[in-house]
Amino acid sequence: MVAELQHTDTPVIETVIQPSKAPYLKKVRGFFEEVTQITKFSFRFFKELFKPRYEFNELLKQSYLIGYRSFPLIAITGFIMGLVLTIQSRPTLAQFGAESWLPAMVSVSVIREMGPVITALIFAGKVGSGIGAELASMKVTEQIDAMEVAGNNPFKYIVVTRILASTLMLPALVILSDAISLYGSFVGVNIKGDVSFHLFFIQVFQALSFSDLLPAVIKTFFFGFSVGLIGCFYGYTSNNGTEGVGKAANSSVVFASLSIFIIDMIAVQITSLFL
Numbered sequence: 001m002v003a004e005l006q007h008t009d010t011p012v013i014e015t016v017i018q019p020s021k022a023p024y025l026k027k028v029r030g031f032f033e034e035v036t037q038i039t040k041f042s043f044r045f046f047k048e049l050f051k052p053r054y055e056f057n058e059l060l061k062q063s064y065l066i067g068y069r070s071f072p073l074i075a076i077t078g079f080i081m082g083l084v085l086t087i088q089s090r091p092t093l094a095q096f097g098a099e100s101w102l103p104a105m106v107s108v109s110v111i112r113e114m115g116p117v118i119t120a121l122i123f124a125g126k127v128g129s130g131i132g133a134e135l136a137s138m139k140v141t142e143q144i145d146a147m148e149v150a151g152n153n154p155f156k157y158i159v160v161t162r163i164l165a166s167t168l169m170l171p172a173l174v175i176l177s178d179a180i181s182l183y184g185s186f187v188g189v190n191i192k193g194d195v196s197f198h199l200f201f202i203q204v205f206q207a208l209s210f211s212d213l214l215p216a217v218i219k220t221f222f223f224g225f226s227v228g229l230i231g232c233f234y235g236y237t238s239n240n241g242t243e244g245v246g247k248a249a250n251s252s253v254v255f256a257s258l259s260i261f262i263i264d265m266i267a268v269q270i271t272s273l274f275l
Contacts, residue, residue: 041233045163048156058161066127066162067169071176077122078177082110082184087191099193103200104207106185111208115178116216117264120223123170124256128231131162132252135235136245144236159236163228170224171217219267226259 086106093099135158138144147154186200231252238244 037237038230038233041236042229044155045160045229048153048160049164051156053156055157055161058157059165062161062165063169066165067172070123070126070169070173073126074119074122074173074177075180077118078115078180079184079187081114081118081177082106082181082186083188085109085114085181086185086188090188090192100203102189103185103195103203107182107204107207108212110181110185111178111212112216113264115181116174116220116223117260119174119177120170120220120227120260121257123166123173123224124227124260125253127166128227128252128256129249131166131228131231132235132238133245133249135159135232136238136248139236139238140241140245155236159232162232163225166228166231167221167224170227171220174220175217215267215271219263222263222267223260226263227256230256230259 086102089105090099090102093102093105135144138158144154144158147157182201182204186195186197189195189200234248234251234255238248240247
């Protein structure tokens with residue numbers, strides 16, 4: 001009996017360990033396969049971008065839907081962001097007698113980091129999920145297949161226009177959100193104080209420089225591109241029927257938000273090398 005146990009010890013241990021390793025290896029392999037597919041998808045986008053025919057009408061339509069219709073949500077978020085940041089920062093600065101630095105501190109925080117990142121996350125939640133769900137619905141109802149049968153290029157008409165519109169609209173939304181955030185900060189300063197509009201914005205612009213604005217605007221183009229690309233990828237490649245629509249919308253938001261943080265981390269490291 002002991003001999004049998006000795007002979008069976010090693011195989012039993014192997015059968016217990018091997019299945020435990022398999023799910024992790026499968027997840028890692030699936031992650032790299034997905035990254036590869038997204039990379040190929042982005043290469044196809046750049047390939048189709050410069051090939052005629054150019055869908056200008058569809059690009060204008062998507063710019064309106066993605067940009068203009070996102071503005072109310074972005075504006076409300078920006079105003080609250082500036083107002084809350086000012087109210088929360090004021091007591092700390094008051095302890096050191098530095099309340100006069102409040103406009104400068106809020107403006108630098110909003111312009112450099114909080115404005116672009118928070119606006120991009122709101123944009124990813126609204127636009128990324130919308131694009132993913134819309135394209136997945138078109139895939140399920142075979143509208144994309146019908147366009148291919150009709151001799152049209154669905155990738156050019158559906159994907160390229162949406163990625164390009166999100167890339168161009170997010171920087172404009174971030175600039176508007178920053179301006180509204182600064183106005184929200186002005187309102188927050190005047191809740192317990194009395195600062196004129198002219199004096200407040202003189203202090204704001206004295207604290208800012210071109211090196212604060214330029215990197216923040218440049219990285220928003222990459223934010224918009226990543227949101228549009230990931231939303232289109234998960235929507236265009238979805239399957240499993242109606243279940244795939246929800247999965248595409250969810251995956252678009254999750255991975256687009258993650259990509260925003262990764263791009264922002266890289267942008268901060270690159271900016272710190274030159275400033």
